[in-house]
C-alpha cells in the first residue's frame with residue numbers, strides 16, 4: 001500500500017499585475033516584430049500601408065512596454081521607490097528578474113528611438129500614424145513649450161542612423177524584441193522544477209507565438225481604423241497571424257499534455273484547469289485566442305472578400321479576440337500555477 | 346567554508362502541539378495571526394481505511410543549494426559561507442515574491458510592508474535579525490538555542506552543525522539527507538519511511 005501524504009505549499013505568490021505585465025511585455029515585443037516586418041517590406045515596395053504599420057508598430061510597442069513596466073512595479077509589495085534603484089540593486093545575474101529588467105530597459109530605449117526616428121523630423125507624417133508627434137505638438141501648445149517639438153524634429157533628423165548602422169539597429173532591435181518576450185517566459189520557467197505548468201522548453205515558444213500573434217492583431221487593427229489600411233494588406237497580415245496562432249495551439253497542446261505525466265503538482269494543476277475558474281480561463285483562452293479567430297479566417301477565405309464576414313468590423317473583432325486570448329493565457333499561467341507538494345511518507 | 350548548520354526533526358517524537366511555532370513567533374515578534382516562519386501541520390498519510398495523521402514541523406531548511414538565493418534579483422538572500430544559514434537583507438528586498446515561487450518548503454513569508462522574512466536559525470531576533478551577524482555558535486559557546494528547539498516538548502527538533510546531527514540520526518535518515526538539498530535531517534524510524542522529499 002502506498003503510504004504517503006502531501007503537504008501543499010502556498011499558491012498565488014503573484015497577482016493580476018504580473019499577468020498584465022507578461023501580456024503587455026509580449027504584445028510590445030510582438031508589435032516591434034510586426035513593425036520590423038512591415039519596415040522590411042516597405043523598403044522593397046512603395047505601398048504606403050507598410051509605413052503606416054511600421055509607425056504604429058513602434059508607437060504601440062513603446063506604449064505597451066511603458067505601461068507594462070509600471071504594472072511590473074505595481075506588483076511589488078516592498079517600498080515602491082526601492083525598485084527604482086534597480087541599476088544598483090539588481091546585481092544577481094543568476095536571476096531572470098535581474099537580467100530581464102535590463103532587457104526591458106534596453107528594449108524600451110531602442111523602441112523609443114525607433115519611434116522618434118519614424119515619427120519626427122522634416123519628413124514627419126501628417127497622418128494619424130504620426131501620433132507621437134501630434135501628441136507632443138498638442139502638449140507643447142497647451143503647456144506653451146513649442147520648442148519641444150522643434151527639438152525632437154531636429155534631434156530625430158540628426159541622429160537617425162543610415163547605412164550599416166541602420167541595419168545594425170534593425171537587427172539588434174529584432175533580437176531585443178525576441179529576448180523581451182522570451183525572458184517573460186524564462187522568468188516563470190526558471191522555477192519550472194517547482195511549478196510544472198511553467199515548462200522550460202514550451203513556455204518560451206508559447207510566449208513568442210502568443211506575443212507575436214497579439215502584436216500583429218493590435219498593430220494591424222489600429223492601422224486599419226486609423227489609416228484606413230488597404231484590406232489586401234490586412235488580409236496578408238491576418239494570414240500570418242493565423243499561421244502563428246496554429247503554432248501557438250500546437251505548443252499549448254504539448255504543454256497541457258506534459259501535465260498528464262508530471263507527478264502530483266502537474267496532476268493538481270490539471271485538476272485546476274478542468275474545473276471552476278481554471279476551466280473558464282482555459283476554455284476562454286482556447287476559444288477567444290485560438291479557435292474563433294481561425295474559424296473567422298477560414299470563413300472569410302471560403303466566402304470571399306465581398307461577404308459580410310470579411311467586413312472591417314468582423315476582422316477587427318477577430319483581432320480583438322486574439323488579443324483577449326493572449327491576456328487570458330497570461331492570467332491562466334499565473335492563477336492556475338501550482339507548486340510541487342512536499343511528500344510526507 | 347565553515348561547518349554547515351541545520352535542523353534535525355524526528356516526526357515520531359512530534360505530538361503536533363505547536364509549541365515550536367508559537368515560541369518562534371514570540372522570539373521574533375512575528376504576527377501571531379499570519380507569519381509562519383515555522384509551520385506545524387498534520388499530514389494525513391495512507392489510504393482508507395488504513396489512514397493515519399503525521400504531525401510535521403517545518404521551517405526554512407537552509408538548503409545547501411538555496412533556490413531562493415538564485416532567483417532573488419537583489420541578492421537579498423545569502424547562504425552564509427561560515428555556517429550555511431540562509432539570511433535575508435531586508436533593506437534591499439523589493440518584495441517581488443520570486444523567492445516564494447522558488448522555495449520548495451513554503452518558507453518565505455511577507456509582512457505588511459511586503460518584505461520577505463523567514464527563519465534565521467535564531468542567530469538574531471526579529472525579521473532580518475540574522476543578516477550581518479557573526480558565525481553561529483553552539484549554546485555552550487554563547488550561541489542562542491533556537492526557540493523551536495528550546496520549546497519542543499517531545500525533543501523532536503534539534504539544531505546544530507550537520508556533522509553532530511548526523512551522529513544522532515539513523516543511517517536511513519542520513520542517507521535520505523544526503524539526497525536532499527535541505528539542510529535538515531529527518532528521522533525515519535517507521536517502516537517504509539523515507540522522510541519528506543519534495544519532488545513528485
Ligand code: SF4
Pocket residue numbers: 404405406407408411412413414431447448449450451452453463
Ligand atoms: S527552505 Fe526555502 S527559503 Fe529556506 S533556504 Fe531553502 S529555498 Fe530558501
Ligand code: SF4
Pocket residue numbers: 416417418419420421422433437438439440441442443444445453460461
Ligand atoms: S521578495 Fe525580496 S528576498 Fe524574495 S526574491 Fe524578491 S527581492 Fe529577493
